[in-house]
Amino acid sequence: GQTISENVVCASISRVLSARSQWAEVLKFAASPDLQVVLSNTTEVGIVLDENEDIRATPPRSFPGKLLAVLLARYEAFGGAVDKGLVIVPTELIPDNGTKLLGILRTLAERAGLAAGFLNWLETANTVCNSLVDRIVPGKPAAEAHAALTQELGYDDDLLIMSEAYLLWAIEGDERVREVLSFQQVHPGVIVQADINLFRELKLRLLNGTHSLTCGLAVLCDEATVRGAMENDCLATYIRNLMLADLLPGIPYPVDEKMGQRFGMQVLDRFRNPAVEHRWLAITLNYSAKLRMRVVPDLLHYYERFKTAPQYVALGFAAYVQFLRGTRQDGGKWYGEANGQE
Incomplete structure (x- = not known):
């Protein structure tokens, strides 16, 4: 492939109002x-x-x-x-x-x-x-990358964020919605159509489900980023098998297998993106809610089809339980450690 790098100034925000104070x-x-x-x-x-x-x-x-x-x-x-x-x-x-x-x-x-x-x-x-956004946005770049971008741009941007080049925004709507959301005309990744269920299921189960089941395991293995995990033979093998052997056949929606395989391989390529530093610890935010929403329906459907538990999903849940074990309690709150830090 080829390197894609683009700096975009977001000029669409005219003002910000705080609901709490305004x-x-x-x-x-x-x-x-x-x-x-x-x-x-x-x-x-x-x-x-x-x-x-x-x-x-x-x-x-x-x-x-x-x-x-x-x-x-x-x-x-x-x-x-x-x-x-x-x-x-x-x-x-x-x-x-x-x-x-x-x-x-x-x-x-x-x-x-x-x-x-x-x-x-x-x-x-x-x-x-109903809508679905599919774009990996790690957020604010690390200090070194932020400093390099500041040097390149010639000014300091406190709200600067980084994302991958890939973009899909699928929106369920009719002609009125297409007319009002006129921005859909300027990017092929913005799609307005009557049914977006297939887009949602592929992204929710294969990309987000894989993220949610791997984040705890990766942190426990002292692997800080998604890209780093894809350079680790053991974790990369786990991620691939989890996605294609367990989560894909468990999707609770009719999906053509070849289409699912193609989407999964594309996601694996996106995980390898050398320009994106997506930190596993950030992915653990709202860990329990994400597993319930992204993985449990897939797990139940897999069991219904095959009458057995998917082994890679099971390992992901085991890592989730281990990750949530606290190391210190203070004032009624539990604290844990990751990568040697509390």
Whole structure:
């Protein structure tokens, strides 16, 4: 292959508002006629129903509560005009993220006793899309790489992040969604179509599932990065067998085997990317929730098909249990060690 390196300045952010300290301004912006799209990335634990949510709080506690308050403010500002509905695209890595988010919004609205007119507007004027993002973004470069980029660019960027060149953003939507999300015209990796389930299952199970099952094992083996693991014969063999022998046949969705193999081989190449320093310890964030969402459905389907436990998945879970063992307790909290550091 060839080296792909590109520096992109993100010029799409005009301002940043904090819901915690600037909630009144957030609600004021909800009445903007220019507002068309809401994107979210609150991780797997963000799209949840808060049983004690108060959408009239300043601000509400959960993301769905905040979003519902914004939608209510917009509904009231424009008198329920149908053409003022929004296209809402959650990017959290959970199956049917848009469907789930809309269900939570509906439940919160009903519990808050909101008017039937608003409930109708919520579901008919707004479109909440299921979506899937597939791009490895390790985040801020290590100090040495950051210093080199600062020298190259000629200025210091405190928000600088690094990502791989590969990009897929699959969004479930119709022609209205395609029209509103006009940015999909400028990159072939942004796809708007009626059904994105195949994209989701391949990425969720093979890429993210492999990450989640390997992160604890790699840390226990004192391997800091994904690329480093791919240069370790034992870990590289484990990752390949885990992905192609255990996770691929366990995907709970019809997948052509050759297509799955091609996707898996492509993911393995992405894991080897020498320009991406994706740290295993960062991947352990929300470890339990990720395994439950990404791996358990695959594990159950594998067992249903073959009546036996997948051995590489089992090793990944064993490493997860070992990784979570604390080494010190202080003030009711457990602390552990990784790579010789607490």
